[in-house]
Amino acid sequence: MSPKKIPMSAVDRAWLRMDTPENPMMICGVLTLDQPISINRLKRTLEERFLYFERFRQRVVDQGDRAYWQDDPLFHLDNHLHQIALPGKADKAELQKLASDLNSTSLDFRRPLWQMHYIDNYEGGSALVVRIHHCIADGISLVRVMLSLTDKTPEPRLKRVATKPRSSHKAASTLQRTLHRLVDSTHAATDQARLFLHSMREEPSYPLKLASSAGGVAMDLLKLGLAPFEPKTDLKSPLSGRKQVSWGEPLDLEEVKACAKALGGTVNDALLYATTGALQRHFAANREPIPECGIRVAVPFNLRPLNQPIETLGNQFGMVLVTLPVEVQDPIMCFRQVQENMNRLKRSYQAQVTYSLLDLFGRGPDILERRALELLSRKASAVLTNVPGPKDALYLAGSKLTQPMFWVPQSGSIGIGISILSYAGTVQFGITVDKAIHANPEEVMSHFRESFQALSHLALAGRSGARARKASQAR
The missing domain is CATH 3.30.559.30 (Nonribosomal peptide synthetase, condensation domain)
Structure with missing residues (x-):
């Protein structure tokens, strides 16, 4: 049986389709560190905190008018984390050159859309170059995800996680998910109606403000x-x-x-x-x-x-x-x-x-x-x-x-x-x-x-x- 496909949201799909050879839709990060780190410890950190998000184990299945997320049956961390060394003086110029080259290179759409390169000899320390496709998340979210890999002290306690991360999509059947969406939609509609009536009682001019907001949206468009x-x-x-x-x-x-x-x-x-x-x-x-x-x-x-x-x-x-x-x-x-x-x-x-x-x-x-x-x-x-x-x-x-x-x-x-x-x-x-x-x-x-x-x-x-x-x- 092939892995289950999860529909991609319309906004994420819009960013997926923006990808071009001239402008790959990647968020690129460079993290410089004051000393080299153990590659095994880095892997444990990624397994514990990065792969907690199922999107980093899923590849994109693009079927023309629709796109889906699907677990990569051949996922392996080594396909996404690479250890390399900088040539020459291994200084800022060399790191910028490497980041420029990677920022110009598209990701492999046959696998989950992210890559990391660990550089173990940068100015007496080390560096990590990260590339993640924009369809996975926006820049602010991904910056927070990357910073979640870090700690306030040098010696945190890491826990090894199960082979597969938690996934709410796998915990519920299709029927259950459909029912949950219906219930959520009903609750949202009820809450909106209650909020509207409450606003009417508290502020009689609320409908005029609502109409004004709609006019503002139309004007900005x-x-x-x-x-x-x-x-x-x-x-x-x-x-x-x-x-x-x-x-x-x-x-x-x-x-x-x-x-x-x-x-x-x-x-x-x-x-x-x-x-x-x-x-x-x-x-x-x-x-x-x-x-x-x-x-x-x-x-x-x-x-x-x-x-x-x-x-x-x-x-x-x-x-x-x-x-x-x-x-x-x-x-x-x-x-x-x-x-x-x-x-x-x-x-x-x-x-x-x-x-x-x-x-x-x-x-x-x-x-x-x-x-x-x-x-x-x-x-x-x-x-x-x-x-x-x-x-x-x-x-x-x-x-x-x-x-x-x-x-x-x-x-x-x-x-x-x-x-x-x-x-x-x-x-x-x-x-x-x-x-x-x-x-x-x-x-x-x-x-x-x-x-x-x-x-x-x-x-x-x-x-x-x-x-x-x-x-x-x-x-």
């Missing part, structure tokens, strides 16, 4: 469709499918917080300004005219509660188009414009709209999705992720995690991915660029730090000046 295409810059070129990966030295998170506080903004506002300033410097260094109306980046917006543990994977996020005002040269004015753009997006329904569109595309024909994807990808120059990470340093199989980096894939004709991740009091910056795009990833990474430092200097100088004026007036 219209705005998304009518948004102009991105201006022609060297950031938009036909893609080669070969990636260049780079990451910079981290920023001090307390410095970022101090800068944001001095300007009356958020850490996210300060980091988005740093991105804007880095692209400004890129255009200036390449003597390219700066677009007069800015450029847009596609930013994933999480729709999954962060305070809930991840019991199941899958994609639960929408995308918002954020305008970066690269045409505004004054750092403070540019920061204010970034802040205003973000506040406007927070009041919109754009993330919910794009999630619903992904659900719709996943249910429709392949040609519809590709046409829509091509249209939407022409409205952004890059994908940018900003993920909050753990506040304290973590350990993987006994070795301290010194620098984690993750990149989400770029869809359609987008060839740049920018990653921001906070970790242990630092902010990590990384970038992946298609080789056909005329942008040096190392130089762009240096621009991030320069951009933030310029803003921080003005912000803190302004705060010191304000304090001096207040002290003078008091006297």
Whole structure:
């Protein structure tokens, strides 16, 4: 008997079908560690915590108009975990070269869609390069899954698990699952009706607010469709499918917080300004005219509660188009414009709209999705992720995690991915660029730090000046 097939959700299927030779739909991570680790201990950790999620033992069965998850009858961890060594000096340049090559190489669709490469000789320590297909889960979920492999101390207690992980799908018959879905749907409908009646009693104007929300969703859908295409810059070129990966030295998170506080903004506002300033410097260094109306980046917006543990994977996020005002040269004015753009997006329904569109595309024909994807990808120059990470340093199989980096894939004709991740009091910056795009990833990474430092200097100088004026007036 062949293993049972589980239908893939429409949204996950949409990400599956976005996979192209130019843009493989992989989330790629690089974890650097302060010392080598035992490969056997790493395997035990993966068996205990990673393979707990059944998706990592399942392959995709694509049957044209439908896709399924199915247990891989020949699954073996050694097909997915590889131990290798870096050539030459085994330094950052060699690791970036390896990550670039792996980030350009598609996964094997005959097996579960993930791979790990353990490098045992990186700068006196070691590193782990991870690739996972986007159809398994969204970036925020997978970052949390990868961090769940770590511990707060070097010596945790590991428990060996059974050969097969727990699976609610196998514990219930088809009839039981159907009944559960009917009961859940009935309860959900009853709860919604009760909530609506309660809202009517407490607030008579609730139906008008509901209608206003529906109007807001419709308006944001219209705005998304009518948004102009991105201006022609060297950031938009036909893609080669070969990636260049780079990451910079981290920023001090307390410095970022101090800068944001001095300007009356958020850490996210300060980091988005740093991105804007880095692209400004890129255009200036390449003597390219700066677009007069800015450029847009596609930013994933999480729709999954962060305070809930991840019991199941899958994609639960929408995308918002954020305008970066690269045409505004004054750092403070540019920061204010970034802040205003973000506040406007927070009041919109754009993330919910794009999630619903992904659900719709996943249910429709392949040609519809590709046409829509091509249209939407022409409205952004890059994908940018900003993920909050753990506040304290973590350990993987006994070795301290010194620098984690993750990149989400770029869809359609987008060839740049920018990653921001906070970790242990630092902010990590990384970038992946298609080789056909005329942008040096190392130089762009240096621009991030320069951009933030310029803003921080003005912000803190302004705060010191304000304090001096207040002290003078008091006297």
